[in-house]
Amino acid sequence: MATGVLPQATVEDVLAQLAALEDPKIRAVNERHGDDHGVNLTKLRAVAKTLRTDHALAGRLWETGDTAARLVAILISRPKEYSANELDAMLRDARVPKVHDWLVGYVVKKNPHVEELRVAWFADPDPVVASAGWALTSDRVAKTPEGIDLDALLDLVEAQMTDAPDRLQWAMNECLATIGIHHPEHRARALDIGERLEVLKDYPTPPGCTSPFAPIWIREMVRRQG
Structure with missing residues (x-):
């Protein structure tokens, strides 16, 4: 059986896989830059790739407040589907530098607003x-x-x-x-x-x-x- 998150994954499935990828050494490096997660970004992107685009799941992952989960959420969302108010609220809630940068670069720049x-x-x-x-x-x-x-x-x-x-x-x-x-x-x-x-x-x-x-x-x- 192929490993990885199934396309029908729940929030709990994704959080569990991210937790399994947590590396204390990576977390230590990231925390020096204000990023509170310890998941290698190449592996995090691989998790997102298995999920494919899933805007509804992206919203639920974002709501967890977990930094790694929010990075996955950004990668699997549909940038054009967010309203200006939604993106404004998300940005104001995105205090972690990597989440902030990815949200602007991967979502906001592709949004009609x-x-x-x-x-x-x-x-x-x-x-x-x-x-x-x-x-x-x-x-x-x-x-x-x-x-x-x-x-x-x-x-x-x-x-x-x-x-x-x-x-x-x-x-x-x-x-x-x-x-x-x-x-x-x-x-x-x-x-x-x-x-x-x-x-x-x-x-x-x-x-x-x-x-x-x-x-x-x-x-x-x-x-x-x-």
């Missing part, structure tokens, strides 16, 4: 919610910048990024780099802002990876573009 949510979240007083707005704005800057005031974005980065809370600062820094990478006419200013603010200048970067320090990030990506 993405622009409405981007605008609403961008100016939200909650910095974690605002970071989602900035992440979606970075996506617009890179792919569909029409209607985005890049000078105004750079003004905000210049004025606010240094003192922004960590996750919002990271998202603002990504937007700064994205502007510099994709918009040559704004590159000099983006580089100047990055050099002066020095945000993430000393961020530890593993060998072979690009530093998140915006000036290094911008120059390296532009170099790769040839």
Whole structure:
């Protein structure tokens, strides 16, 4: 008999399989980044693959509040079926960084309400919610910048990024780099802002990876573009 979760799996079935995959060493590493689960993500994705798309089960898994279960829920949901209100509530409840990132990247970006949510979240007083707005704005800057005031974005980065809370600062820094990478006419200013603010200048970067320090990030990506 093939192993794995059956397509008709219940929430209890999925939670049991995730519990069996729990690895204390992985949990220890994840918890240093604010993610309270210990499941290898490749194995977690394999669990989701056996379930296939199941929007109803995704909703029930999300309601458990369990981080690994929520990651599976994101992978098996139908992004286009969520209302704007549902996604807003989910994002505000998604305080774990990996859940937050996957929800924005795998669900919100594919939802028909993405622009409405981007605008609403961008100016939200909650910095974690605002970071989602900035992440979606970075996506617009890179792919569909029409209607985005890049000078105004750079003004905000210049004025606010240094003192922004960590996750919002990271998202603002990504937007700064994205502007510099994709918009040559704004590159000099983006580089100047990055050099002066020095945000993430000393961020530890593993060998072979690009530093998140915006000036290094911008120059390296532009170099790769040839």
